[in-house]
Amino acid sequence: METSPWYQRLPMFGNLGMPIALKEVRSLIRRNRYFWSQFIYLAFLAVGVIIVITGAQGTVTKQEAVGQQLFAWFFRLQAFLVALVFPAFAATSFSSEKAERSFELLITTDLRPHELVWGKFIGIFGNCCYFLMVTLPLLGICILFGGVSIWDAFENYLLLVLEAALLCIYGIWVSSCTASNLRAIMATYAPVLFFGFVPMGLMQGMRAGSGGTQGVFSAILDAFAGQELLVMAIVAYAAIGFFVFCFVAAVLRLSSPESNQETPLRVYGLIALLVGLGLAAWYVQSSRTVRPGWGPSDDIEAVFALAMLLAFVLPIAVLSYSSGRIETPLRTSRAAGQRPWVTRLCWVLLPGGARGYIFALLFVAVAYFGVHWIGTDIASLSGVLLSDAPDARSVLAYGRDVFGAIAFGFVGYGAFSFLLSTAGVRGFLNWAIVLATAVLLSLLAVVYWVQVESEQLPLSPLFSTSIVVSVMTYTQGAEGRDWLIRWCMVVHATAGALCFFGGLVVLRMRRLPALGVFRPGQKAAPMPVRES
Amino acid sequence: MNDEPLPLEPAPILPTEPKESIEVIDTTKRERQPDVLVSVQGLDMVFDSKQVLFDVGFEVNRGEIFGFIGPNGAGKTTTIRILSTLLIPTRGDLWLDGVHVIEQPEIIRRRIGYMPDYVGVYPGLTVREYLEFFAGAYRLRGKQRDALLSDVIELTDLGKLVETEVQVLSKGMRQRLCLAQTLIHDPDLLILDEPASGLDPRARIEFRALLKELRRMGKTILLSSHILTELSPICDSVGIIEQGRLIRYGEVADILSQLRGDRVWYEVTLVTAQEGILSHLRSHPAIDEVKLDDSVLRFSYGGAEEDLHTVFAILAREKVSFTSVRREEGDLESIFMSLTQGEVS
Known part of the structure; x- marks a missing residue:
């Protein structure tokens, strides 16, 4: 032919x-x-x-x-x-x-x-x-x-x-x-x-609101004042990166597991990470020249902002990747058999299983307590290395709190994901709902907080940019308002516990095993017959 | 608490029958056997901890029509989907003309035409546009594309419908359209999953004639069905699958002779039922089994055909009158009924 x-x-x-x-x-x-x-x-x-x-x-x-x-x-x-x-x-x-x-x-x-x-x-x-x-x-x-x-x-x-x-x-x-x-x-x-x-609605609504509210959003723009080229580069990076990611991910979903199409996704991830770090370095470098008074503590602040972004985005990326891997119709146990440890790892991280919730708990332990213990030593070390040690110490202190707050957020959202999965919402939709809920609640928290604290805000421009990843609530509270962070931790932990036990109840009602990982289409165990 | 291991391992979860060790071939190609087009070996498939195929293996020769028969849920469609590169088996190997189906699906897709059991069409396209799309999808261009299109349209008798929108076609015409689509790139092997299900008798007969014409043109066809009368007149060889296990495969005549051995059943319609004749017939050395159902007498005869008159001599001696004698020819239905138990996996 x-x-x-x-x-x-x-x-x-x-x-x-x-x-x-x-x-x-x-x-x-x-x-x-x-x-x-x-x-x-x-x-x-x-x-x-x-x-x-x-x-x-x-x-x-x-x-x-x-x-x-x-x-x-x-x-x-x-x-x-x-x-x-x-x-x-x-x-x-x-x-x-x-x-x-x-x-x-x-x-x-x-x-x-x-x-x-x-x-x-x-x-x-x-x-x-x-x-x-x-x-x-x-x-x-x-x-x-x-x-x-x-x-x-x-x-x-x-x-x-x-x-x-x-x-x-x-x-x-x-x-x-x-x-x-x-x-x-x-x-x-x-x-x-x-x-x-x-x-968009919040910004429109806040336009007529308090000056403090306006300050929240204008601070994002202020953080990049005089760096138009950098802003364009960041927008281009985000747009191209998003496009390429969606394209490669869609191709991966349609590909046979034998064709090893995961390599482009790995290459994409590596390039995106390197370019992202390059842009962050560019920001720090250009800020030293553009912004008067930029010092070493601001460098640390920038690094923390980036770390927070990664801390929030990476686990979600891993979760979505793992759920996508499991639910691909073409991916059957043959592919799993070749690399069983990959599949096992994916099952552990899969949102919707009790194992996913345990993963969230481990994340809390590592992120919160790890940063808490090690943070003080790093602060002391930076005090030796940097001239403005007190600033460095304070930056690390609230960085630690923010990390902890995010970790507790994972407890809440991990349990929420678990609850959804027990109701049959799994994989990508599970992830999308959890993420959307996290963003919505964070935005609502911002609105609430802005209404409570309508006076002039002691804003840190770099942290205010983190609003897009819904950590702003915690970062703002870190500057002298520890009660907000503690409150968020308590709320997330309580919500997490409620969701987890709610999920267990649903599982019990559906006669499904509590600690198993549920695959789509898995049948319920037969109802135990009670002898009269 | 779930104490069971995670259902992830490719190892068989349900107990399987002991089987011979199968040679594992790492290369993606193997030596071509001139007559064999499709070779399937040791196919296992596990879906969600349920094993649906057990060590399925068969071969399809070039230019023949291979019927894959079995009850609903036996594993026909799963096997066909694996062969069509839509599923990856848990274990096993498949070759099409020496090319490994799992390792090189892109090559396989160019050489097969797959027709699923349900034909989904694109609304808004005409028959010609639909076929043009698939011609483009197989990278056919220019005059070659036009020639193949007109050949396929003529063969499937869709000429009068080329400007008709596909969503208004009848079920029979959709099946023809889908067959035309599978033929558009001139594949070596046609894989048809339940091609005649839901068709009216006329459309079914026409479809059968079309398949015969394709066989005459040298195409190899693998088709599945649970309607045995549909396959019986056209299949050269068959594979019978039940509960995920291929219980017999080969040429129809060979399977029939294997099943009946050297015995042939005869059916004699008596004028009146006479129980006494049974004992006389059982005394005949070449008769194994005798049954009388109302006035229909059935016996299995293992002797030479020229000695058959001795049986009828017994009937004449006992003054048994009969109106007709029929030699029972084996067909797919009798094969199927004698081999299967009507259970699904």
């Missing part, structure tokens, strides 16, 4: 997934819901533009000011609509194939997993770009009022395209992990909602 040219058979190029992209476009645009979703998208945007124009005409006198206001709202509204509409296209990309059982035909073709993922992405992303393109006439209305340049419009559209691309690849990854459309949609929208809408 004649085949395609040699360059198309190269593993990285292939046919660039074009057959599947074409199929995806055809399938999408011929559905009724495509027309209606586009109609609603444009109608929302058009209504928004009309409302802004009519509202501005009464209050704003300059035509340019109307144009600027309209322009800002146009893109703000569109950013919201992109996050609301586009994930729906991507979230069912693979799950619908699995649900309709066309997936088997697809993966027995000559298409490689990376071609499948890339083809899906091109098809869905192309549709999203078409959605953005048809809003250009509305943009024309905004520009007619003046006050904005074509370059501004281009820049904003570029951001929308970036947002669309990230949402698409994220949805495709989620979709590759599950066979249920509902699960895929829930798992795609949950982080979009919590990471996108909630912080």
